[in-house]
Amino acid sequence: MFYHEPELQFEVEVEEPDPYFAKMLQQAIGGAEGEMRVALQYMFQAFAVPAEKQEYRTLLMETAVEELGHIEMLATAVAKNLQGAPEHMREEARENDAVIDAMMSGGQPRQALSAGLHAMPVDSNGVPFTGGYIVASGNLAADMYANVMAESTGRLLASRLYEMTDDPGMKDMLSYLVARDTMHQNQWHAALETMEDHVPVPASFDQSKENQDVNYEFMSTFREQRENPDQRWTQGQSPDGKGEFSYSPEQPGGGMPDLEEVIDEMYNSPSDE
Incomplete structure (x- = not known):
């Protein structure tokens, strides 16, 4: 069961709209390093946790819901960057609409054409989010290692985005996201420390x-x-x-790949022998 509050987890302000930066922010939403990935990854991991390990289910689910809040923040940031044009473009605009001009010059056209100047569940190249990014193995130790990697690449992405903008509001938001990635990396390491014999994974194999x-x-x-x-x-x-x-x-070394073609219906032979 989920509940939603209309208030953002962290205030999102954009002083100078930048459609190109909105395109970059899409990676943090629907990319391989993005918030959709970790939100669903932690959620599906939590679904697999047995009742006797409830503390891990709670840890995973609470973090998953926090990540949903991050998606909302980033989607707000994308919209605010799209729904205005940079000052220099507004000054240069003559007959054309400055917002559309800015979008077509540096943004992602589908954000205008398919989403009406809002965020989409895609990466910075417009590639739709895929569940293939998600790791939920059913083994807590394996999942925690995957989570450390996910937060590491997420923090790396947020750090790079921080360096790509001069907008104070965007830097504030990204500073918050980088800090949460720091916490999440550490909490997954801490969770691993509570598990005995978790190397190699699965440690239960004889x-x-x-x-x-x-x-x-x-x-x-x-x-x-x-x-x-x-x-x-x-x-x-x-x-x-x-x-x-x-x-x-x-x-x-050992043995040769001496495969035999034995299934005629696969038509792997160059001719009818």
């Missing part, structure tokens, strides 16, 4: 069934053999405490 010859071995893929570079990942104890890293100067 490691005695793994190939014991290669489960902690770094394999070099260079054609020529090289010396062990003596890096953290080629020597010493593994982070899970269950093995010792080793180094192989080559891949093991």
Whole structure:
């Protein structure tokens, strides 16, 4: 069950409308690093949490709903940037409408043609949002690692957008979003710290069934053999405490891909043999 308040989570102000920046903001809504991705990712992860782990379900769902608020903020920012024209364009406008001129010069035409100068569920190139961006594996540890990555790329995007604008209102909003990404990265790390034996994922798989010859071995893929570079990942104890890293100067190799064409209905043969 969800409830909605008409008040934005954080005030959104635009002093100098910029249709081009509105186009850039679309990435933070419907892009691979955007708020639609994390809102739905956390929500679907929460749906899979069993009753005995209610604290994780609450953590995920509360953050998902917060991210819905971020979508609302960004959609407001897009509209405010689209529904006005930069000062220099207003001054230069003669016969043409300055807003439409600004949109066609640097914005995303579909924001005008399909959405009437409002935000859309697309990225900065106009590509529709896809559920393929969402990671919800059903394994809490795997999902938390995915969430750290999602917040990392989200914070990176918000930081880049912050540097792309001189508008004080947009910088204030993005400063808020960057700060929330900081919190969310840390909360997912904190959640991982509460889980025992979460490396490797899934830790519940019986490691005695793994190939014991290669489960902690770094394999070099260079054609020529090289010396062990003596890096953290080629020597010493593994982070899970269950093995010792080793180094192989080559891949093991074995067997040829000698596939047989046996299904005539697939028509994979060049001729009727």
